[in-house]
Amino acid sequence: MAIAKAERLMNLALCLMNTRRPVSKRELRTSIEAYHEVTSDEAFNRMFERDKDDLRELGLVIDTVESVDGEFGYQARSDRNRLPDIALDPEEAAALALAAKVWQQARLAEAASGALQKLRAAGVPYEDANSALEPRIPAPEPAFEALMLATRERRAVAFDYRKANAAKPEPRQVEPWALECWRGHWYVAGHDRDRGAVRVFRLSRISGRVRVRGAFTAEVPDHVDVREAVARWAGDGATAATARIRLRRGSGYPLRARAVTTEPVDAEWDELEVPYGHGLDAWLAEFGPDVVVLAPEELRADVLDRLRAVAKG
Amino acid sequence: MSNAIDQTRRMLSLVTYLRERPGAKVSEVARAFGVTEAELIGDLNVLPLCGTSFRGGDLLDIDTDGERIWWHNPGTADDVAQPLRLAADEATALLVAARAVADLPGLREQDRQALQRAAAKLETAAGEAAGASGRLSVTFESEGSVFATVDRALTERRRLWMRYYSPARDALTEREVDPIRLFAVGHTYVEGWCRLSEDRRTFRLDRVAEIRLLDEPSDPPRIEPRDLSQGLVQPAGDDPEVVVEVGPGGRWVAEYYPHDSAEELPDGGLRITLRTPDPASLRRLALRLGRDGRITSPPDLVDEAREAAVRALAAYGE
Numbered sequence: 001m002a003i004a005k006a007e008r009l010m011n012l013a014l015c016l017m018n019t020r021r022p023v024s025k026r027e028l029r030t031s032i033e034a035y036h037e038v039t040s041d042e043a044f045n046r047m048f049e050r051d052k053d054d055l056r057e058l059g060l061v062i063d064t065v066e067s068v069d070g071e072f073g074y075q076a077r078s079d080r081n082r083l084p085d086i087a088l089d090p091e092e093a094a095a096l097a098l099a100a101k102v103w104q105q106a107r108l109a110e111a112a113s114g115a116l117q118k119l120r121a122a123g124v125p126y127e128d129a130n131s132a133l134e135p136r137i138p139a140p141e142p143a144f145e146a147l148m149l150a151t152r153e154r155r156a157v158a159f160d161y162r163k164a165n166a167a168k169p170e171p172r173q174v175e176p177w178a179l180e181c182w183r184g185h186w187y188v189a190g191h192d193r194d195r196g197a198v199r200v201f202r203l204s205r206i207s208g209r210v211r212v213r214g215a216f217t218a219e220v221p222d223h224v225d226v227r228e229a230v231a232r233w234a235g236d237g238a239t240a241a242t243a244r245i246r247l248r249r250g251s252g253y254p255l256r257a258r259a260v261t262t263e264p265v266d267a268e269w270d271e272l273e274v275p276y277g278h279g280l281d282a283w284l285a286e287f288g289p290d291v292v293v294l295a296p297e298e299l300r301a302d303v304l305d306r307l308r309a310v311a312k313g
Numbered sequence: 314m315s316n317a318i319d320q321t322r323r324m325l326s327l328v329t330y331l332r333e334r335p336g337a338k339v340s341e342v343a344r345a346f347g348v349t350e351a352e353l354i355g356d357l358n359v360l361p362l363c364g365t366s367f368r369g370g371d372l373l374d375i376d377t378d379g380e381r382i383w384w385h386n387p388g389t390a391d392d393v394a395q396p397l398r399l400a401a402d403e404a405t406a407l408l409v410a411a412r413a414v415a416d417l418p419g420l421r422e423q424d425r426q427a428l429q430r431a432a433a434k435l436e437t438a439a440g441e442a443a444g445a446s447g448r449l450s451v452t453f454e455s456e457g458s459v460f461a462t463v464d465r466a467l468t469e470r471r472r473l474w475m476r477y478y479s480p481a482r483d484a485l486t487e488r489e490v491d492p493i494r495l496f497a498v499g500h501t502y503v504e505g506w507c508r509l510s511e512d513r514r515t516f517r518l519d520r521v522a523e524i525r526l527l528d529e530p531s532d533p534p535r536i537e538p539r540d541l542s543q544g545l546v547q548p549a550g551d552d553p554e555v556v557v558e559v560g561p562g563g564r565w566v567a568e569y570y571p572h573d574s575a576e577e578l579p580d581g582g583l584r585i586t587l588r589t590p591d592p593a594s595l596r597r598l599a600l601r602l603g604r605d606g607r608i609t610s611p612p613d614l615v616d617e618a619r620e621a622a623v624r625a626l627a628a629y630g631e
Contacts, residue, residue: 310600
């Protein structure tokens, strides 16, 4: 029966960590039972390469050294793999335990608990997360994992992207700088190679696979604020523009909460000045007969256009 | 095969952990590693098959009587039992989460400071592995003072009074709520027992217009917290069906509303079928869509939206 992968990976890790000199692939093949059982050289080489990658993904630093006779030797030196001393008091340990539970994305959820296991193995006290709060970070977008890795490794990517109001996706080539989760949605900001400019993309609008396209060519800015870019586009930022509307008394609480000024007009209506950003026309149309737009004229026209379309049925 | 990788990750830490704590209790180790006792025993069955040189015979000598775990390895295992550095994934996952939670408005100041201290120490210990964690960030939205009041109500087990905004009806209602828990999925919510509807309700904190702590003790019935793994909105099978037909400009509807089906239309639009306990709440959607789409069923809702638009136009003299 084939030996389980976890057992094989463990044996490789222990061999590489325990040795005081680089060991060759040949030595590893003869000393690890799971490799010994593989008869074809090609299958063994493939398996060995994959196993090394898996261990590196788990954080193991494996040095490759070429010996005088041209053979490669491998070693995970203890000084390069040791976690520096870290001392957390019980309060700090409990706070980290809470943080470790927030990921709903499988890969990062496993990584967070793996980090906690390493810390506890290193002597960080075990404390239960003790809080009434349960923050959760969702990442249901299929493109998330590939983009996270590309952003980390500074690799350009290609993907199909459908703009909010487009029927069909278009191919895009992007050098991803930063990922941000805002209001429960993930966005990536980076250099759009075809447009030669900074663009923000919403991950839920990426369809199909994310392909890796080599190293970055454009310079990465010191500070990338994805949220600011998204907020500016949504009109949430501090823009000076405002609109004047009439709002029926007792209705439209969120408009009132954002209003710059509110003045009563008569027994039924108030007049409000509200920030004017992208999407205000659609939002105001939602309130139907409880909102009348006074100014500016283009906003009034946009809202009227929406209402007329609905009135026609 | 991600399970094998996670198991390897865990077993490497187990080796370190067990060496420092000979005779450790199975129950305690399982808790510290966040696994069931059965999973831990599974790991303990594999570990004695692993060694620094299998064919040489120097295997790990770890055994358990089901209650305690014994470590018998001589000093030669030092190099394999040292605490291991964090992987890039591990450092990223923990640091991004710690920074996001530390920025939560309304988090108890004591907890925030502990988290910030822990994150700083973690960043130092992670070294290079922490380098890319700044490229990932998460912002939770929440109203600070509302959050603090709910948090206090939970700690002191007291009832809450609030004025809450319902977008479906565009109205504020006054409610008394026995809070059960706070959670954040993008926005921050409080789940509680609503004394007005005598039912479990979820309230989004940014829709709380006003909130007060009452003197009455909170006394919610014992209920299982909602399972959030399937998303926040989970329509029931017997909820009425609504059909929305949108053009290309209304495709976002499929992103925002959980739906049963979204069928492609020849013009690049979609026919979206969804279920909601309260179809009237979608009147807002109908008005918002304008020429980007329309609701085609149920007929009551279609009429209601049209009438609302006609009345709205009247105010502009049309």
